[in-house]
Amino acid sequence: MAMWQSVLRRVLLFAITWWILVEGEVRSWWFGVPVVLVAATASLVLVSPTTLVWFELARFVPFFLVRSFAGGVDVAWRALHPGMPIEPHMIEYPTRLRPGLPLVFLANTVSLLPGTLSVALNTGFLNVHVLSGRRELQSELESLEDRVAALFGITLPVPSRGVI
Amino acid sequence: MILSDYVAAVLLLVGVFFFLAGTVGLVRFPDVYTRLHALTKSDNVGLGFVVMGLAVEAESWFVVGKLLLIWMLVLLAGASVAHLIARGATQRGVRMWTD
Amino acid sequence: MQLFNLALGLLLLMTLGGGIWRALRGPSAADRMLSVQVFGTAAVAVLLLLAQAFGQAALRDVALAFALLAAVTAVAFVRRAWAEEVDCDPE
Structure with missing residues (x-):
C-alpha cells in the first residue's frame, strides 16, 4: 500500500516537472509519458521511498528562505567589509539522525545557512566549518536537525548533554 | 516603465x-x-533574486516554474559540490586559515 | 528592460573574471574547483537574463542544461580526478 503511494507520488512529481519543462505543450506527452515512467522507476531504485510530511515542508520552506537570505547577507557583509571580520574555526556536531537522505539533507542545509559550512559527514558526526565565532551554534544546529527530522517524519532522541 | x-x-x-x-x-x-x-551562500541568494526578478515579468506560469526549478537545481548542486570540495580539501590536508 | 538586462549580464560576466583569477592563482586544486562553481552559477544567471532580454525561451533551457552539467562536472571531478589521489574514500 505504502509502496503504491510512493510510486504514485514519484510519477506525479516527474509529470509536473515534465509539464513545466515543456511549458504545457500537450503533444509532448507522447514522449513525456515514457520519460516520466522511466524517471520514476529510476528514482525509486536510486532513492528508496521516503516519507515527507507536507505540513512540515510548508513550515520548512519559509524558514529556509529567510535563513539562507540571512546567510547571504552575512557573508556578503564580511566579504565587503574593509576589515574582513572573520574568525574561522571547526566544530564537531554529534548527529542524531541516522545515515541516509535526511542526514545528507541536513548537511546541505547547514552549508546554506549563516556562517556554517558542512565539511565532513562521518558516522555520528558532522564537521562544520564556522566562519565567525559567535552564538550558540550547538543549539542552533540541534533545532535545525529537529526541523529536518520532522520534515522526514522522524522522531529524534532528546540531545544528550553528555560528559565527553 | x-x-x-x-x-x-x-x-x-x-x-x-x-x-x-x-x-x-x-x-x-x-x-x-x-x-x-x-x-555557496551569496551565489545562491544572488541567483534567487535574479530568478525572482525575472519571474515578476515572466510571460507565463510555466516560465516561473522553470525558473524555480533551475534555482532549486543550482541550490542543490551548489550545496553538494561545496560539501564535496570541502571534504576533499580536509582529506588532502588543506589547512584552514586562522588568525 | 532589454538594455538593463544586458547591462546586468555584463556585470555578471565580471564575476567570471574573479573566478578566472582564482583559478589561475589557486593555490590548491580545491580553489581551482571553486571557479568551476562560479562559472556554473553565474552562467545560469546570465543565460536567464539573456533569455528574457531577447525573448528567446530556448536560452532558458540552455541555462537548465548548464545547471545540470555544472553540477555533474564538479561532482565527477571531485570524485574521480581529485579524490583518486586520496587513498581512503569510505563509500
Whole structure:
C-alpha cells in the first residue's frame, strides 16, 4: 500500500516537472509519458521511498528562505567589509539522525545557512566549518536537525548533554 | 516603465549585488573553506533574486516554474559540490586559515 | 528592460573574471574547483537574463542544461580526478 503511494507520488512529481519543462505543450506527452515512467522507476531504485510530511515542508520552506537570505547577507557583509571580520574555526556536531537522505539533507542545509559550512559527514558526526565565532551554534544546529527530522517524519532522541 | 518593471529591476540589481559580493569573497577570503562560504551562500541568494526578478515579468506560469526549478537545481548542486570540495580539501590536508 | 538586462549580464560576466583569477592563482586544486562553481552559477544567471532580454525561451533551457552539467562536472571531478589521489574514500 505504502509502496503504491510512493510510486504514485514519484510519477506525479516527474509529470509536473515534465509539464513545466515543456511549458504545457500537450503533444509532448507522447514522449513525456515514457520519460516520466522511466524517471520514476529510476528514482525509486536510486532513492528508496521516503516519507515527507507536507505540513512540515510548508513550515520548512519559509524558514529556509529567510535563513539562507540571512546567510547571504552575512557573508556578503564580511566579504565587503574593509576589515574582513572573520574568525574561522571547526566544530564537531554529534548527529542524531541516522545515515541516509535526511542526514545528507541536513548537511546541505547547514552549508546554506549563516556562517556554517558542512565539511565532513562521518558516522555520528558532522564537521562544520564556522566562519565567525559567535552564538550558540550547538543549539542552533540541534533545532535545525529537529526541523529536518520532522520534515522526514522522524522522531529524534532528546540531545544528550553528555560528559565527553 | 510600470510598477512591475521597477520591482523586477530592484530584484535583479540585488541579485547581481550578491553575485559581486560572492566574487569579492572569492578573491579576498584567505582559504578554500572561507571562499566556499562566500560562494555557496551569496551565489545562491544572488541567483534567487535574479530568478525572482525575472519571474515578476515572466510571460507565463510555466516560465516561473522553470525558473524555480533551475534555482532549486543550482541550490542543490551548489550545496553538494561545496560539501564535496570541502571534504576533499580536509582529506588532502588543506589547512584552514586562522588568525 | 532589454538594455538593463544586458547591462546586468555584463556585470555578471565580471564575476567570471574573479573566478578566472582564482583559478589561475589557486593555490590548491580545491580553489581551482571553486571557479568551476562560479562559472556554473553565474552562467545560469546570465543565460536567464539573456533569455528574457531577447525573448528567446530556448536560452532558458540552455541555462537548465548548464545547471545540470555544472553540477555533474564538479561532482565527477571531485570524485574521480581529485579524490583518486586520496587513498581512503569510505563509500
